[in-house]
Structure formats: structure tokens, C-alpha cells
Amino acid sequence: MNLKLTLAFNMSYLKPYFLKGQTEAGCDEAGRGCLAGPVFAAAVILPEDFFHPLLNDSKQLSEKKRDFLRPVIEESALDWAVARVDAAEIDEINILNASIKAMHLAIQQLKIVPDLLLIDGHRFHPYHTIRHRCEIKGDGRFASIAAASVLAKTHRDAFMKQLHRKYPEYHWYQNKGYPTRSHRLAIMQKGITPWHRKTFKLFDSQMKLEFS
Numbered sequence: 001m002n003l004k005l006t007l008a009f010n011m012s013y014l015k016p017y018f019l020k021g022q023t024e025a026g027c028d029e030a031g032r033g034c035l036a037g038p039v040f041a042a043a044v045i046l047p048e049d050f051f052h053p054l055l056n057d058s059k060q061l062s063e064k065k066r067d068f069l070r071p072v073i074e075e076s077a078l079d080w081a082v083a084r085v086d087a088a089e090i091d092e093i094n095i096l097n098a099s100i101k102a103m104h105l106a107i108q109q110l111k112i113v114p115d116l117l118l119i120d121g122h123r124f125h126p127y128h129t130i131r132h133r134c135e136i137k138g139d140g141r142f143a144s145i146a147a148a149s150v151l152a153k154t155h156r157d158a159f160m161k162q163l164h165r166k167y168p169e170y171h172w173y174q175n176k177g178y179p180t181r182s183h184r185l186a187i188m189q190k191g192i193t194p195w196h197r198k199t200f201k202l203f204d205s206q207m208k209l210e211f212s
Contacts, residue, residue: 014055014143017048018118018133025079025107025114026144029099030058030152034177035187036170036196037160038084039095041102042151045079045112046144052076057139058149063157070154073147080147081109082155091199100125120145167193179204 017024029041052072054065061069074080083105085098093101100123107117107127117124117132120139124132135141139149157176164173170186170193177183177195184204187196196202 013140014146015141016046016050016143018116018142020048022115023078023112024116024118024144025110026118026120026138026142026146026148027103027107028058028120028139028145028148028152029102030149030156031177032095032099033179034197035179035183035200035202036087036172036193037156037163037177038086039090039098039102040082040084040152040156040159041099041106042080042082042148042155043103043106043110043117044073044077044144044147044151045110045114046073046077046147050076050143050147055143055146055150057137057146058153060140061150066150066154066157069147069150073150077147079110079112080151081106082151083109084156084159087195087197090197094199095197096123097125103127118142118145120149163195167195 023045025043025045027043029039031037031039054069058066083102085102090098104127114130117127117130118138119132119134122134122136124134126132138145160172160176169190171182175183187202192202
């Protein structure tokens with residue numbers, strides 16, 4: 001898709017705000033479906049006139065485009081924050097509550113108190129007295145949520161690449177902790193680390209049969 005088509009597509013696809021004139025923070029998480037590593041969340045307050053032709057749901061972007069957008073978002077945002085909840089706590093409180101807690105921790109770091117939180121997905125626990133709206137597939141509909149999805153994803157990916165140096169056999173630089181075949185095979189051969197989520201299905205029954 002050329003730049004002109006990308007501009008036209010995103011201009012009609014990503015909304016700059018829910019309601020003009022109020023301060024809105026988009027919130028999203030990354031890493032819910034992983035077998036290892038923390039879940040990360042970001043909260044981002046963008047200027048109402050912010051626009052970038054590449055901005056989209058982070059899942060729709062290549063790693064190169066996400067890494068390009070990260071400093072653009074961080075430098076352009078009125079405020080932003082990223083937080084994480086580690087594997088041990090995910091096992092203790094479950095991944096949904098951990099994802100919401102990570103969002104709360106990110107919101108808590110904001111210097112600007114938003115009027116409204118735009119939450120990707122359909123579940124959230126109220127944060128103090130700040131109003132919120134849950135938006136299904138919001139990361140593909142609102143610019144602030146898309147920006148939060150990019151920050152959460154890029155910060156998490158960078159963290160997993162650092163962990164890879166200590167645990168290279170799990171190939172986290174590549175799979176980022178997601179349940180790829182090579183990751184599951186490494187778990188079967190090497191066991192688990194303190195960064196693995198013990199309450200998740202770490203072993204694939206079909207692979208057990210293949211390698212038995």
C-alpha cells in the first residue's frame with residue numbers, strides 16, 4: 001500500500017478522540033497469550049491533532065514499523081507511561097486481572113489526569129474516579145489506543161530480548177514468549193524458568209506424543 005492510500009485508509013479508520021475537548025488516555029496491553037514473561041500495558045494521551053500515517057493496531061504492524069513509531073509516539077504524546085506485571089503475579093491473580101493491574105499501574109504514572117480512559121477490550125476495573133469506556137478492537141479504532149498498543153508491545157519485546165541473553169535456549173528474541181513450537185520444545189527439553197507462567201498450558205500434548 002503506497003503512502004497516499006495508507007493516509008486515506010488510516011484517516012477513515014483511526015478516530016483522534018471519543019469526544020473533542022476532553023483529555024483522553026488510550027490504554028492497551030501486550031503479552032496476554034504468552035507462556036513466559038510479564039504482561040505489559042501502556043497509557044497514552046495524544047494531542048487531538050496527532051496523526052501519523054503508519055499508526056495502527058500494533059498487531060497489524062511489522063516489528064520494524066512498531067520500532068519506528070515508538071519514539072514518534074513518546075516524543076509527540078502529551079503524556080505516556082508503561083508498566084508491567086510479572087509471571088509470578090499473573091499466576092497468582094490470573095492474566096485478566098494482571099492485564100488490568102498493569103493498565104492501572106501505567107495510568108498511575110501519568111502526570112496528566114485524564115478525563116476519560118479508553119480501554120481496549122471489554123473488561124476493566126474502574127480506576128479511582130476517572131470515567132472509562134471499554135472499546136472492543138479499540139486498538140484499530142482510536143489513535144490513542146493504537147499508540148498504547150505500540151508502546152506496550154515494543155517495550156515488552158525489548159524486555160524479552162534482554163531476557164533472551166540469560167535464557168537463549170528459549171529463543172525469546174524471536175518468539176517473545178509466545179507459544180511457538182520451538183518455545184514449547186525448549187520447555188520440554190530444558191524445563192521452565194522463573195519467567196514462565198506456571199498456570200498456563202506450557203506443554204502441548206501432541207508434541208509430547210511426537211517426542212516420546
